[in-house]
Amino acid sequence: MTKVRRSDRLIDMTRYLLERPHTLVPLTYFSKRYDSAKSSISEDLAIVRRVFANRQTGILETVPGAAGGVRFIPTIGEEEAEAFITEMSHRLSETDRLLPGGYVYLSDLLGTPDVLRQIGRLIATQYLDAKVDAVMTVATKGIPIAQSVSQYLDVPFVIVRRDSKITEGSTVSVNYVSASSARIEKMELSKRSLPAGSHVLIVDDFMKGGGTVNGMRSLIKEFDAELVGISVFAEGNFSGDRMVTDYTSLIRVDEVDTKANTLHAIAGNYLAQNQDRLHALKK
């Protein structure tokens, strides 16, 4: 192994760190990888730290001591967060998105890598210093969000299902009441997918009455796990009492006109809830 130049180290180090968010990387690892002195690696990391901070890519945290190293914590900048939420409100307000029952067509947005990347960064920023062991969602449309958040937090995600499939092995199921339809439904999660004591973050694409999210909350209790928080991409218009009150939404569907088949979407409570955090990141 030949000694690697600083420019080369910076490029490879950047990629390495970006691919391993929230993972502690010992300085000795980089020192060996590039056959370079620890002092040079420290200097490299100081540059990476500064650029990541300036460009609001994230925080490069230093953990001192023998078992120390660096840890990359992805974040989103305040302006970028605002711009994305504004853009999404406009996209949701486009004609023809309104579906029967007050639902909103989101499959195009939630199938676009760029959109998912930003959703992941936003939600991961909110929970950057919370202890999260797993991200939970319900099939089908919450999955892309769970996957993106899990990538930025570097924790696994688990998928709760409404249908019984034979390919999951033993499951634990709960009944829950759909707040929108007042029907009793069933959801289940593979028994081995969530260890007891796990700290679980619930995410979903769209929340109306909160029945589904409430079902996941019951499931978390069944698994003797702990709820860390609830984040949804969009919250719909709901006239009754929500079953869930403590949640974060990126977007809020404000006005729905079923006759004209239009809706108007605005920012959800994310920005207000995370104002201080986003501001502090800006320094």
Place this chain on the structure above:
Amino acid sequence: MTKVRRSDRLIDMTRYLLERPHTLVPLTYFSKRYDSAKSSISEDLAIVRRVFANRQTGILETVPGAAGGVRFIPTIGEEEAEAFITEMSHRLSETDRLLPGGYVYLSDLLGTPDVLRQIGRLIATQYLDAKVDAVMTVATKGIPIAQSVSQYLDVPFVIVRRDSKITEGSTVSVNYVSASSARIEKMELSKRSLPAGSHVLIVDDFMKGGGTVNGMRSLIKEFDAELVGISVFAEGNFSGDRMVTDYTSLIRVDEVDTKANTLHAIAGNYLAQNQDRLHALKK
């Protein structure tokens, strides 16, 4: 905007390119972003290109001319591909993975960001110079794979569903025969999610008789779209005639012993099919 130092440019450029695979970035964009001469940017990009090639991160392609720029094409190295496939064969061969009906428990692996990242890189490498407009999969367990591949190819993904949900708008449906159970089933895709003429890559988690994949193939025809290829994470043991013969699998479940409740997994046909490509990338 003040002029940005080379070291800073390299770090931010690396991140920028990694986040936008397969996207043409004009040199003038970087030139403005860092308030630096185009000649300096060209030199930067030559360094990035070399490091990306050496570390088998991907190809930094140069598109010459006024409308030109650079494009980052993620790839996986041959050794890394082999190591990952070997590791996955071992993971799949672990005790207790075998489920009734010859299915394999995969939810833990397909809920792990690291695993999904590598699956995405592997499949994206195979199709790096194919024209792919969309990745298609069927709910639920194919979704994480589709999302990861779509991220590395920078194209949207679409989700075919077996259940009728009201929140998708109008759909197009097809009937298909499940090769394993010989039952006739139905799958559907939201009408607006796939434009006619799209070039579609099918991915899924697990293939036995190929009935589901065959259903997606019919659906692609219904949408007047074109099939680019079929890639699955794992192929199961299937005694009858497969409905699909032209596919790629990363892993192959070779021997299943339902009495002892064990299975033995080996490499699928991916490495053999992509030998030349992976070798060429190595230079």
